[in-house]
Amino acid sequence: MTALWTIFKLILRAQPAALWRGAVLGFVVLVMGAALLGLSGWFITAAAAAGLAGVGAVFDVFRPSAMVRFLALGRAAARYGERILTHDATLRALEVLRMRLLAGLMVAPYPRMVRIRGAQALNRLTADVDALDGVSLRLVLPVIAGLVTQILAFVMLWWLVSLPIALWIFAGYVMGALVIGWKATHKTARLSRRAEAAGQAFRARLIDMIHARRDLAVHGHLTVQADDVDDADTRRLALQLQQEQFGRVSGAAFSILGTVVAGGTLWIGIAMVQAGAIAPAFAALGFFAALALAETVAPLRRAASDYGRMAEAARRVARDVATPLPETGVAKETTGALQINAVSLTRPQSDALIFNDLSLNIQMGETVALTGKSGAGKSTLLLAIAGLHPVAQGQIKIGDLRVTDMDEASLRNHVTLLPQRSVLMRGTVREALCLVAPDCDDAALWRVLETVQLRVLLDQREGLDTMVGTQGDALSGGEARRLTLARALLRRPDLLLLDEPTEGLDEKTGRAVLQGIRGTLPNAAILIAAHRDIETQFADRTFALQ
């Protein structure tokens, strides 16, 4: 509930004016609807009474029938306006929320970032955020509009008809809706959580199956994986069926509520007419108003069946949004070489030391190869220099600034790290490169492609429009590696950190690529986590990690 309220406040904050206007129109729709039906019932019955009494000629038909026309047209127009306003405002607010979630993911701590699975994160951004449109559209705004309408109707019916009828309708609808709403929301949240978990499992397993289908096939596990996907779906549908059962029961309960309130109004009305307390026309007014006021609780039906899904989505999204985005600090300019002074690093999320008391300086224009066996901490050191791994002791400085003191933007301006597993995204070669070079000048792109020995190869295909494929599928391992290198070079950093840059390249190409890198960035300090001879031979000196 708290989470739902948090989300509603976020939505409201994004689009306050439109939502308030929408809420007012929603109220107008309900009031006009109740007035329309009540007036019509009164009009017909009063007309009949006048006709029977023989005073039909003096009965004012024009004002009531003009009112009927006004209410009918006004209600339709108000409803259209209300729907457009609230939907547009909600969708806009959700877009803001989605952007906020994505921005949050982009600055997540590195250890969390590498474990983020596209499928699950996607669910948060799409399915969960989509589920939240109901918070304003089907829960909060309709409840407010409905309650205000009920209060107004209570006052009007008390004044026009009688207190017992007004009280019966008001108490019936409000208490009934409370009881049904409480019952429905009470049980569905847990079911919804389980259904969501099953849905997540289905999605994650399906995506695993598609991404890893070749590996799974060779391991004879593809059919098992497909069955697992099916199992998750079966579980989800079974839970969904239970949820729908609750939705149906509350739907039937709301329908019965409307009938009971209207029937009761009829009873009280007839009894009062027979006792001579009110005219038949006013009994009709009460009954027709009671029928129309069923509309104040009608949206709750959807809300009740969606409640679990909404509440769960709100809980997850509110949790993610609660983590504040880091402040964008003042950009700090620095120049100069890399200095690593007596640095100790530990394994991720543990106190186990990887290495201790390491010092290393690299001058501008110098290339250093970092060697050491797998697990010695080459990659971790590069991550620490790039500000993605905590420095346990000592300090890493660029010029006179510590990397831990630099804000994200200026750090990235100075330092570019090409990690071992650099990922390409579906699209053309041009799109892959323009990600980092927004001005995206073809000549510049071709120059950098030349540097990494891709020019000839791409010339034979469709040039800059060559498709890269999902996760770089359409390229060979070596081609993909060179394209990610080109992407890093376009950043033109002062300090370039390369983690095994020539992986997947044959010797000749590897050497040419390394020469090209130096040619493109003659003044940059370059640190290479090296595992091949061509890399250590290319460097000005070698630094061995123990």
Added chain:
Amino acid sequence: MPAQDLSEPQTTAKKPAKGWLAPGHQNQRKAARLAVIASLIWPFQAWLVAFALGGLLTGETVSAAFVAVGFIALGLLRAVLGYMSEKHGEKAAIKVIRAARAQIVGREAKRAEACDFCGAGSIAALAGEKLDLLAPFIIRYAPARARVMVVPLVILALAVWQSWAVAVIFVISGPLIPVFMALVGMAAKEASRDQMAEVGTLNDLLVERLSALVDIRLLGAQDAVLSGFETQAQGLRQRTMAVLRVAFLSSTVLELFAAIGVAMIAVYVGFSLLGALEFGAWGGAVTPQAGIFLLLLAPEFYQPLRDLAAAWHDKAAADAVLEELSAWDRTDTQSLMGLGGPSARLDGPASVELHGVALHGGITLNDFDIRAGETVALMGASGTGKTSTLRAIAGLVQPVSGKIMVAGHPLNSETADPWRARIGWMPQAPHFLSASLRYNLTLGDGGDPTDALKQAAVMDVVTGLPHGLHTRLGETGGGLSGGEARRVTLARAIYSKPDIILADEPTADLDAQTAAAVTEGLLAQAAKGVTLIVATHDAALAAKMDRIITIGGAQ
């Protein structure tokens, strides 16, 4: 999943769009029938009310208890019937969605490669939330349509019985609605289709961006990616609003039609009751009872039409989904050989022969003959087909021509699974499943991976992970270094005790020392008699093999 073999070129008939809905037809019919009966209860309730209010005017004795209890009892019956109708509708929806989903999963498990729009994000969206869009259509459309066929006619008959003038109003205003709806329906369908396509694109884009978060951050491209996403998301919102605008406009117009119809009837009835109009009813003016009855019936005459109009938009969304399903159904890609399921091992020596094998995309593979127990390096420049050769040997692609002999048998859909049961597989870029490391190694067979981890010289790395074998890694091995992930992949290959190992660049990410350890691990397997085929650039590794085959020199 059906155990039929679909690895031969797809011969299954492609479904027309409607075929996807067949599993739910029976329940849908029941739902429709119940919905019609539920709607037909209202005239009885209306008659009770008219009888009571009219009776009060004309001074007849009216029992308040009888009227109220009768009204409520009928309402209860209506609620129960509505409940049952929905229940059948939901059952139908679940049957349809389940069948379609099973088909998508089954078919995707057969593909040898991703088809053009079969990105994991698109397929997950199609099999997930898009299929769910069929439910509102299935639940609401058929019952609404059935009610449109019956309820307005019944109310018209009741109107004719009471007053021909009211019937005339119905006859004139009623048909306008379907005509209008047909026009709106066309616009709605187009808008829905646009929106649907946009959802898929956005999902694919997001899945990829989310898998590349680290790169995006290191490249300082957050703002570029965010603004790209914002543009896409705005596009989606505009298309969604386009769909909604059509929906809201049409329901507003319908509401107006209905309101005008009801108002005309109210005015006629009012004047008639006042005695100002002497025509329209059989035998003069309408009675108060008939007047109130007609007024209560009038909104219900239009209601099924309005419900159908609302469901029309569910139909538009569902049609767009069905079209996409059919488009997906038409995508043909190569299939895997065999099912990719568990199987007994193929008999015969672990040998491989390739004769004139050509693959899709014009790749011709070298002819060669590898005997059981031999160790072979496939070398050649990047992009010459080393990986394709390994895939062909594993039966992951269907050759266009030529012959692959494995263990003395031709490699085909019958022998592929038994053959693969003997293969240890080391892909170049491993994908880790969303499960524990233990599951990733053993694939849930309950065995102990310790031995394989030791042989791959990666046991100490695993013990050093925060949760050991229970650690969940990122999709591409996030949480391990490249060399560590590579050795885990080797452990996975060794774990199944293969007698042939196919390794794609097994030493690519490794420093000299670790590369030597992996090479030793592989050679230790070879020493046990395992056939070893490695695709590599690593001269040191290649030198340790019995033989080097240079790929790319194919005729």
